[in-house]
Amino acid sequence: MSEHKEHLQALLEDMGRSGPESLHSEHKDWLVCNSCGQVQYVVALEPEHEMLCFNCGAQLSESKSRWFEAVIALTFAALALFLISVFFPILTLEIGAQSQSITIFDGFWALLERNNFILAALIFVTLLLFPLCEIAALLYLLLPYYFNRRLWGQATVLRWFNQIQSWSMLEVFLLSMVVASIKMADMAHLELEFGAYALFLLVAMLILANIKLNRMMFWAWINSNNYFTAKVGEPVLDCTSCNAMVGKSIVEEQNVCPRCGSEVHERLPRSLEKTAALTLAAAILYIPANMLPIMTYSTLGDVSTDTIFSGVVALIANGLYGIAAVIFIASIAVPILKLVILCYLLAAVKWKVRIGVRHRAWLYKLTEIIGRWSMVDVFVVTIFVALVQFGFVYTVEAEGAIIAFGAVVVITMIAAESFDPRLLWDARNQHLRKKDSGETTNR
Ligand SMILES: [Zn+2]
């Protein structure tokens, strides 16, 4: 591996002799790992193989799709299913002779009617707007690719597609539906409707389409050049959005990647400060999120409230251990775990800890993956508010903690996104470089 590095270095130095001082772009079989910043060679792969970073083991390419037509068909089906699951009922609740059906849109509407604008906005963005954008973006990329037609703004669409993905949360909502129906099972009859099955299929199709979508292939199709310099031999920075290598002078002049248009930084500016501030804000909000009531139930004039924790206790008392575990993990354990991990990562970067980098890189990946699943409780409350409206007989209302809790989830997600994982490797790489140069001078 070090041979490769030396060879790359030699190539870079070779080019530094003389040449024109204008923008120069070309294709190179090199790739910079987004997770650790390591430059490496890329080789052509068999369709079933995937490429991993030799330094940190992060995935560098998705496997090439053999079922390209199938993915297009899946995406069209997803669009139809999305419309069905938004406008057709997903759940029906029956209490005595009364029954109430809801669509996803009703959940959003119920919150709007209660002037709960923050929560309504969160539902709108995560369950309606971003999933629709995701499907539209897939179609805007896949269809033209199939007919080999480049359309306006495809680079921007692909860039945004990658950014909104963690905020499109239909699969989390699906889990919330399961939780809500089991929670309600003892007091009323709850039926899954047509829309729920459509939603289930939609989530499956989006997951499949995402697995089959090869982003690197798209970037190469949009612009096969991945190496941009203005001065020959100048050092290059990696674009974390499209993996292109961009000369430092270009970055200093216009600060955007010539291929995808996203900002390029050696390391995200003020990443530590931003992540630390957001982590602190989330930690503070975690207190009201757990102390304040999250839901109020009123049955025939009897009013009772639940906090997140008392809700879990009630579930255990009712013998619903599985659901109690889901809510405990998603709402109490995961947010705490994320805050602890973020503090640990920040401290390790701040004090330049060199050992255990691989393990911390893995922890960072984990926080990115698990963060969104904490939204389960927010969606469960939304389902309850929209579904359980039987006037005097039985109603459920959302309380203050849900906003605090939603804010904790959103802020920890942004905190994880503003953390630059390449920082984790810097102290170690610097040390290795020092050791290398020390050895050569000793020789
Ligand atoms: Zn790597």
Ligand SMILES: [Zn+2]
């Ligand atoms: Zn780029």
